[in-house]
Amino acid sequence: MSRDAAESSLRLWARGDSKHLIDLANEQGFGVERELVKMGRSLFTSLPAIELPQGFTCRTFEPGKDEELFLAANREVFKSLPDQKRWTRRDLAVRMKEDWFDPKGFFLIFANS
Numbered sequence: 001m002s003r004d005a006a007e008s009s010l011r012l013w014a015r016g017d018s019k020h021l022i023d024l025a026n027e028q029g030f031g032v033e034r035e036l037v038k039m040g041r042s043l044f045t046s047l048p049a050i051e052l053p054q055g056f057t058c059r060t061f062e063p064g065k066d067e068e069l070f071l072a073a074n075r076e077v078f079k080s081l082p083d084q085k086r087w088t089r090r091d092l093a094v095r096m097k098e099d100w101f102d103p104k105g106f107f108l109i110f111a112n113s
């Protein structure tokens with residue numbers, strides 16, 4: 001496929017922010033479209049108390065009840081991100097089977113109706 005033919009849909013993923021990689025991408029006409037940020041915190045300290053704005057409530061994810069609700073919100077929030085907006089119930093189920101998944105650590109915030 002020629003570069004002209006692929007230009008409208010070609011996307012590249014690059015890990016890290018190497019100056020050489022960025023220079024090469026810029027020379028080829030690519031630009032940064034988005035950046036991924038990995039955030040973390042100690043699991044050995046308590047979470048700080050939070051106060052939600054009036055009219056909102058928070059609870060943890062309930063397997064068997066919240067899958068479709070989460071997937072609909074995930075599609076909307078990440079509609080511009082191809083790797084997230086297409087999540088299916090199966091994609092979520094796979095992650096829920098991982099050792100790291102704990103529904104007690106999966107918080108949902110709702111606007112009260």
